[in-house]
Amino acid sequence: MDTSSPTVFVNGELLKLYMGRRVRTVVQVIRNEGGAVVGQSTDNQQLTVKGPNQSVPVMNFMEVIGVADGPQSIRAEICTDFGSNFDTASYNGLCKLANGQFKNLFL
Amino acid sequence: MYASHQDGGASHFYGGGFMPSQATQTPDQAGSSKTRSSTTSTTVPLTIKQITEAYHLNDERADFLIDGVEPSLVRLLGRVLNKAERVTDVSFLLDDGTGSIEVTRWVSDSFDTDEMTKIENGMYIVLIGKLKAFQGKRHIGAHAVRPVQDFNQITLHFMECIHAHLDNSRKATAVPATTSAMNDMRAYQTLNVGTGASGDIRDVVLSVFQEPASLARENGLHVNEIIRRLGLQEQKIREAIEYHVEVGNIYSTIDDDHYKSACNG
Numbered sequence: 001m002d003t004s005s006p007t008v009f010v011n012g013e014l015l016k017l018y019m020g021r022r023v024r025t026v027v028q029v030i031r032n033e034g035g036a037v038v039g040q041s042t043d044n045q046q047l048t049v050k051g052p053n054q055s056v057p058v059m060n061f062m063e064v065i066g067v068a069d070g071p072q073s074i075r076a077e078i079c080t081d082f083g084s085n086f087d088t089a090s091y092n093g094l095c096k097l098a099n100g101q102f103k104n105l106f107l
Numbered sequence: 108m109y110a111s112h113q114d115g116g117a118s119h120f121y122g123g124g125f126m127p128s129q130a131t132q133t134p135d136q137a138g139s140s141k142t143r144s145s146t147t148s149t150t151v152p153l154t155i156k157q158i159t160e161a162y163h164l165n166d167e168r169a170d171f172l173i174d175g176v177e178p179s180l181v182r183l184l185g186r187v188l189n190k191a192e193r194v195t196d197v198s199f200l201l202d203d204g205t206g207s208i209e210v211t212r213w214v215s216d217s218f219d220t221d222e223m224t225k226i227e228n229g230m231y232i233v234l235i236g237k238l239k240a241f242q243g244k245r246h247i248g249a250h251a252v253r254p255v256q257d258f259n260q261i262t263l264h265f266m267e268c269i270h271a272h273l274d275n276s277r278k279a280t281a282v283p284a285t286t287s288a289m290n291d292m293r294a295y296q297t298l299n300v301g302t303g304a305s306g307d308i309r310d311v312v313l314s315v316f317q318e319p320a321s322l323a324r325e326n327g328l329h330v331n332e333i334i335r336r337l338g339l340q341e342q343k344i345r346e347a348i349e350y351h352v353e354v355g356n357i358y359s360t361i362d363d364d365h366y367k368s369a370c371n372g
Contacts, residue, residue, distance in 0.1 A: 006156065007204040009265075024204055063258070065204075078229075082258040090262045102269050104338050105154050106205045 006107050007065055009098040011091075012045025016071040017099075023074065024065045026082060026091055029058050037062070037079075042092035051076035061086040150235060151178035151275075152267040155185065155206035158238060158245060162332050171238055174275035174336065175320060183208075183247065184233045184255065184264040187226055197223040201234065201247070209246040210234065222252055231255040233264065276336065311337060312347040316357050316368040326360045327367025 007024045008014070015023060027039025027047055037049045039062060049064050050073065056062040060083060066076035098106045151173065158181070161171040170177050185203030198211045214220045226232060236249035255261065315321060315336060321328050330348065334341050348366055351357045357366045 006206060009204070061258070080231075085257070085259070087259050087262060090259070090266070094262050094265055097269055098265065102272065104335075105157055105268060105272055106265075107156070 008107060009095045010068070011043040011095040012041035012047060012072065013043055014095055014099055015041075015047065015068050015074070018068050019071070021068060022066070022077075023068045024063065025074070025095075026061050026063045026086060026088070028061050028086075028088070029056050031058060039064075042088040042095065046072065048073040049076050049079070050074070051079070056081045060084050061088075148179045149176060150180040150182055151176065152182040152184075152264055152271055153178075154265065154268050155183065155201070155203050155208050157205075157268070157272070158208060159206050160335060161238075161245075162329075162335075163240060171240075172320070172332075174272055175278070175315075175318060176275045178238065180235055180250070181238050181247070182233065182235050182264070184231065184261060187228055187230050187232055190226065190228050192223070197226075199226070199228075201232075209244075210236065210249050211246065212249040212252055225254060226252060231258070231261065233260065308339060308343050309347045309350055312344060313351055313356055313368070316351075316366065317370060322368055324367070326365050327357075328365065330364045330366070 005022055007022045008018050010018060010023045010025045015025065025041060025047070027037075027041050027049065030038045030040055030046070032038075035050065037056070039047050039049055041047050048070070049062075049066070050069075051066060056079060060081055063078075063080040063082050064074050064076045065078040065080075066074045069075045153173065157173055158171075161173045163171055183201060183203060185201040185207075188200040188202055188207070190197065190199040195215075196211050196213045198209065200207050201210050212219070212223055214223060232252055232254050234247070234249045234252045236247040236251075239246055239248055312333060315333055316328060330341075330345065333348075334344050337344065348357065352359065352366070355369060357368050359365060360367050
């Protein structure tokens with residue numbers, strides 16, 4: 001990240017609330033479709049990730065940091081391979097807490 | 108018990124400065140709060156946003172107050188950016204998604220250098236270090252830096268930040284309730300405090316002012332610190348403060364935004 005603007009933790013549901021803003025989420029890679037990656041969010045929604053760094057293998061988890069440019073799409077700036085062992089339930093819970101009661105700690 | 112023994116019921120009279128200060132009156136309380144902050148070494152997991160918003164107590168001593176706690180060490184997790192290696196130290200910017208802060212890691216032996224050569228830009232790391240301020244700018248002096256290998260640690264770290272925040276906030280507001288000296292005051296207050304949501308907010312606001320840490324501060328607390336601590340609307344907090352000023356529980360100190368409890372604990 002070059003800028004120090006805060007990045008919101010989102011899941012599929014929360015993504016649509018932050019259109020046009022920098023967000024971060026973790027998806028499980030389902031397939032690669034020529035330049036875009038289709039992934040499953042931690043709350044089981046399908047998200048499309050466009051942009052560079054698409055070298056994460058299918059079935060692995062990928063963290064995406066980028067700008068939300070659609071209710072189910074992110075224009076990625078940075079993608080990181082999070083491996084095959086990632087707890088989606090906890091991450092999903094964190095997204096809800098970070099956007100709800102404890103938003104003041106994060107944003 | 109202390110209150111009735113030593114001031115003979117005088118604590119009922121909120122003299123606003125006429126009573127001896129809390130530190131001398133109830134040595135047990137003051138002693139316990141000092142012990143808590145000086146002998147216990149606290150490592151607090153934090154988000155960088157919490158650091159940038161932390162209340163800075165004293166410019167020379169570089170002490171910060173977060174959720175009523177003065178952490179001796181902080182734990183942060185984020186990405187490394189702009190790593191710069193120099194002869195005696197390695198510095199970089201840590202970005203955890205809530206903000207960024209400059210970090211310096213002094214390297215004095217091969218163990219330190221080895222630790223730092225593994226760290227590259229873009230990598231997720233966990234660090235333990237001391238929070239410092241220099242000329243108004245905050246930065247971290249890192250004691251230990253480790254790369255994140257299991258990414259579940261990221262979720263865990265932020266969960267722990269939330270947990271520590273809840274724990275410290277709850278502890279801070281619970282302290283006045285457990286001291287027996289407060290019992291007289293509480294009884295007095297229940298006559299005045301209204302029922303319902305406004306009554307609860309007034310209670311909570313007053314208890315923040317009555318913490319030993321708050322009483323020890325000469326100029327009391329700034330309104331914004333209360334707002335940040337409790338996470339409530341400014342309007343509601345200002346209303347609670349106005350109420351307490353009217354009944355004489357708190358008074359303004361250096362300006363209209365600083366208030367201090369008039370009670371001696």
